[in-house]
Amino acid sequence: MPTHAPTVADLNEKALLARIFPRLGAPKALLGPGDDAAIVAAPDGRTVISIDTLVQDADFRLSWPSGYRTSGFDVGWKCAAQNLSDINAMGAVATSLVVSLTLPGSTEVAWVEDLADGLAAAIHVLGASGCSVVGGDLGRGREVVVTAAVTGSLEGRAPVLRSGARPGDVVAVAGVLGRAAGGLAVLESSEDYASLHSDPSTENQVLLELAAAQCRPRPPLARGPEAAAAGATAMLDISDGLVRDAGRIAAASGVAVELDPAALARHAEPLQAAASRLGADALDWVLGGGEDHGLLAAFPAGTALPEGFERLGTVHDGAGVTVGGEAPRVAGWDHFAG
Structure with a gap:
C-alpha cells in the first residue's frame, strides 16, 4: 500500500474508472459507458458535434505565479463549459459528452476524482439538463491533457452559422x-x-x-x-x-x-x-x-x-x-x- 496520497500509478485503469464513473451521475444515453462506444438518441435526425482540448501549460497551469493551484474541479468545469458553449453557439442544446484524459502517473487520484466532480457540477449548474458524460478514454502521458467531444440537438431549429450576417444587422x-x-x-x-x-x-x-x-x-x-x-x-x-x-x-x-x-x-x-x-x-x-x-x-x-x-x-x-x-x-x- 502506498504511504503517500494515492496516484493514478497506484491503480490500474479499471480501478481508476471505478473512482470516476460514480461521480458523473447516470448517463442520459441509450447506452453509456462499458462498451466500445456509447449510443445517443438523435430524435431531431441531425447531430451537432464539437471537440475541445485543455493542455497543461498551454491552456492552464497546475501552479500559477500568484500561488493559485488549479484543482481538478477547475479543469473539469472548464472542459464542460467550453464544449457546452460551442453547442450553444449553434442554437442547439447539448446531449452528451465523451471525455479523454491523459494523465502523468504522479497525478493524485483525488485530483482526478475532483475533475469528474467539476464536469458533473458544470453540466448541472450551467443548465445543460439534457447532457451527461457517456464515455471516454484514459491514457498515460507526460502532462495532463483533457479532451472532450460534445454532441447536441437542434430540436427542429435551423442551425445558426457564422456566415449569415448581413449589412444593417x-x-x-x-x-x-x-x-x-x-x-x-x-x-x-x-x-x-x-x-x-x-x-x-x-x-x-x-x-x-x-x-x-x-x-x-x-x-x-x-x-x-x-x-x-x-x-x-x-x-x-x-x-x-x-x-x-x-x-x-x-x-x-x-x-x-x-x-x-x-x-x-x-x-x-x-x-x-x-x-x-x-x-x-x-x-x-x-x-x-x-x-x-x-x-x-x-x-x-x-x-x-x-x-x-x-x-x-x-x-x-x-x-x-x-x-x-x-x-x-x-x-x-x-x-x-x-
Missing part, C-alpha cells in the same frame, strides 16, 4: 466580456492569492471573482436557442477574444463589423480598478480576452433582442472589424501566433 452579446482575461492576469501576476483570501477587502474580492471567471467560466447556455428562435442571422462562442471572433463572423459573412465604443466602455468600466492595480487596460481585456464563452450574434435591424443580449455594434458593407471606425488595438488569442 445589429451585433449583440450575451454574457460577460473581459472577466476571464482579467482573471488570467490575476493568476499570472505577483499578487499573492492566499493573501487575497485572507484580506476580505472589496478590491481583493474583485480580483478573486476575476480569477474564478478564468478557472470556472459561466457561458449563458439558455441564450443560444433563444437567439436562434428570435431570428439570429449569425452567432459564435467568444473563446478567443471579441475582436478575433467578431472578425470570424465578418469573414464568414463577407461583411464588416463595427463595434460601439460606448457599449465596450460599459463592459470595461467595472474592470478598470482591477486592471489599474495589475498594470493593465480593462478595454484590452474586453477586446482581446477570450474564455468568458459569451455569445456574439447578429440580428436583423428592428428585431427585439432576446433577454440577456445587449447591443454591441452594427454590420456594414466591407470587411474586418473596427471600433468606432478605427482599427482595434488588440487582436485576440491565436494558439500558434507569437
Whole structure:
C-alpha cells in the first residue's frame, strides 16, 4: 500500500474508472459507458458535434505565479463549459459528452476524482439538463491533457452559422466580456492569492471573482436557442477574444463589423480598478480576452433582442472589424501566433 496520497500509478485503469464513473451521475444515453462506444438518441435526425482540448501549460497551469493551484474541479468545469458553449453557439442544446484524459502517473487520484466532480457540477449548474458524460478514454502521458467531444440537438431549429450576417444587422452579446482575461492576469501576476483570501477587502474580492471567471467560466447556455428562435442571422462562442471572433463572423459573412465604443466602455468600466492595480487596460481585456464563452450574434435591424443580449455594434458593407471606425488595438488569442 502506498504511504503517500494515492496516484493514478497506484491503480490500474479499471480501478481508476471505478473512482470516476460514480461521480458523473447516470448517463442520459441509450447506452453509456462499458462498451466500445456509447449510443445517443438523435430524435431531431441531425447531430451537432464539437471537440475541445485543455493542455497543461498551454491552456492552464497546475501552479500559477500568484500561488493559485488549479484543482481538478477547475479543469473539469472548464472542459464542460467550453464544449457546452460551442453547442450553444449553434442554437442547439447539448446531449452528451465523451471525455479523454491523459494523465502523468504522479497525478493524485483525488485530483482526478475532483475533475469528474467539476464536469458533473458544470453540466448541472450551467443548465445543460439534457447532457451527461457517456464515455471516454484514459491514457498515460507526460502532462495532463483533457479532451472532450460534445454532441447536441437542434430540436427542429435551423442551425445558426457564422456566415449569415448581413449589412444593417445589429451585433449583440450575451454574457460577460473581459472577466476571464482579467482573471488570467490575476493568476499570472505577483499578487499573492492566499493573501487575497485572507484580506476580505472589496478590491481583493474583485480580483478573486476575476480569477474564478478564468478557472470556472459561466457561458449563458439558455441564450443560444433563444437567439436562434428570435431570428439570429449569425452567432459564435467568444473563446478567443471579441475582436478575433467578431472578425470570424465578418469573414464568414463577407461583411464588416463595427463595434460601439460606448457599449465596450460599459463592459470595461467595472474592470478598470482591477486592471489599474495589475498594470493593465480593462478595454484590452474586453477586446482581446477570450474564455468568458459569451455569445456574439447578429440580428436583423428592428428585431427585439432576446433577454440577456445587449447591443454591441452594427454590420456594414466591407470587411474586418473596427471600433468606432478605427482599427482595434488588440487582436485576440491565436494558439500558434507569437
